[in-house]
Amino acid sequence: MSANSSQSPVGRRNEATYDSPFMKACRREAVPHTPVWFMRQAGRSLPEYRKVREGTAMLESCMRPDLVTEITLQPVRRHGVDAAIYFSDIVVPLKAIGVDLDIKPGIGPVVENPIRTRADLAQLRDLTPEDVSYVTEAMGMLTAELGSTPLIGFAGAPFTLASYLVEGGPSRNHEHTKALMYGDPQLWSDLLDRLAEITGAFLKVQIEAGASAVQLFDSWVGALSPADYRRSVMPASKKVFDAVAPYDVPRIHFGVGTGELLGLMGEAGADVVGADWRVPVDEAARRVGPGKAIQGNLDPAVLFSTREAVETKTDEVLAAAKSLEGHIFNLGHGVLPTTDPEALTRLVEYVHERTSA
Numbered sequence: 422m423s424a425n426s427s428q429s430p431v432g433r434r435n436e437a438t439y440d441s442p443f444m445k446a447c448r449r450e451a452v453p454h455t456p457v458w459f460m461r462q463a464g465r466s467l468p469e470y471r472k473v474r475e476g477t478a479m480l481e482s483c484m485r486p487d488l489v490t491e492i493t494l495q496p497v498r499r500h501g502v503d504a505a506i507y508f509s510d511i512v513v514p515l516k517a518i519g520v521d522l523d524i525k526p527g528i529g530p531v532v533e534n535p536i537r538t539r540a541d542l543a544q545l546r547d548l549t550p551e552d553v554s555y556v557t558e559a560m561g562m563l564t565a566e567l568g569s570t571p572l573i574g575f576a577g578a579p580f581t582l583a584s585y586l587v588e589g590g591p592s593r594n595h596e597h598t599k600a601l602m603y604g605d606p607q608l609w610s611d612l613l614d615r616l617a618e619i620t621g622a623f624l625k626v627q628i629e630a631g632a633s634a635v636q637l638f639d640s641w642v643g644a645l646s647p648a649d650y651r652r653s654v655m656p657a658s659k660k661v662f663d664a665v666a667p668y669d670v671p672r673i674h675f676g677v678g679t680g681e682l683l684g685l686m687g688e689a690g691a692d693v694v695g696a697d698w699r700v701p702v703d704e705a706a707r708r709v710g711p712g713k714a715i716q717g718n719l720d721p722a723v724l725f726s727t728r729e730a731v732e733t734k735t736d737e738v739l740a741a742a743k744s745l746e747g748h749i750f751n752l753g754h755g756v757l758p759t760t761d762p763e764a765l766t767r768l769v770e771y772v773h774e775r776t777s778a
């Protein structure tokens with residue numbers, strides 16, 4: 422280990438997880454089996470999750486290191502996944518800098534005073550490590566427990582965060598967001614730039630605290646055309662990736678319905694690009710271009726079908742992944758809340774079996 426990797430924040434890496442299958446696949450190195458983890462594996466479908474969450478609101482749970490640690494570990498224990506994802510939500514850093522918002526059960530994030538004018542930008546001050554000291558504390562506990570299993574940190578990308586802030590809550594059509602983006606490009610770009618600063622700072626906190634990789638969720642950016650993405654979103658997402666580029670930590674970029682954007686999302690600075698189920702992973706790799714690993718992409722709804730159907734659809738993903746340099750098996754979007762947890766456990770076993778050398 423060089424002095425640089427242990428003492429300087431730049432280039433720091435978590436030595437214990439460095440040679441795990443997940444980390445190797447991110448670096449496009451040979452793996453003993455294809456690594457598997459699931460977006461939204463923490464929480465959602467697990468009875469043990471519902472039990473520990475009883476009586477505690479979502480945002481409050483995210484600020485309690487003991488709960489965060491337990492919930493993050495639950496799917497690792499139960500399913501034997503190859504990576505943990507830190508239990509939190511994309512709006513946590515916004516809450517931490519004082520934005521008045523809440524996560525409503527069954528609805529999602531709701532923002533009290535939506536951002537639509539220049540004066541509204543005052544809600545978005547810089548994020549400091551002290552604002553999210555519970556994240557540093559929980560990640561310290563987690564990396565100690567996880568040993569060689571990597572912990573994935575994450576954040577919402579500027580566009581997806583902006584969509585919640587501008588709409589005031591979840592939105593199907595993103596009409597207020599687009600109205601601002603097209604109608605006041607300067608305010609829009611200032612808003613995204615602010616969010617990029619906050620997001621970059623938040624990911625740095627997580628890497629400093631021991632995250633082995635980070636994923637930037639741009640869940641709703643598939644609502645845009647490539648031209649609009651390149652002009653109005655990519656500079657901010659690139660700024661986030663650039664902020665963490667000096668660290669030796671893989672950067673994953675994911676969105677839903679982003680088939681037409683995969684190349685640009687890679688170009689924004691990702692090492693791994695996530696694809697949903699609408700584009701086969703070999704085609705996703707072709708669109709992303711060389712030098713990047715691919716993550717995905719079983720349709721989460723397939724898990725409601727028969728065991729045979731799950732295996733057939735999984736085989737299709739694995740066959741398409743054969744030509745890839747680096748593949749991380751995942752769902753094409755998050756685990757659906759009513760998924761049978763046993764189907765997830767079986768899926769991890771199946772992918773490991775089918776891809777073991």
Ligand SMILES: Cc1c2[nH]c(c1CCC(=O)O)Cc1[nH]c(c(CCC(=O)O)c1C)Cc1[nH]c(c(CCC(=O)O)c1C)Cc1[nH]c(c(C)c1CCC(=O)O)C2
Nearest residue numbers: 460461462463464479509510511526527528529638640755
């Ligand atoms: C868009 C988005 C959000 N949050 C997130 C995204 C990006 C990922 C994606 O596209 O799915 C990210 C997220 N949210 C949560 C995690 C935990 C880690 C994991 O298991 O992946 C992660 C990575 C926990 C959560 N985030 C939320 C819950 C449910 C909390 C509750 O009901 O009390 C959990 C476990 C709430 C939330 N927060 C958000 C939504 C849409 C919802 C769901 C609303 C609902 O269906 O109840 C915003």
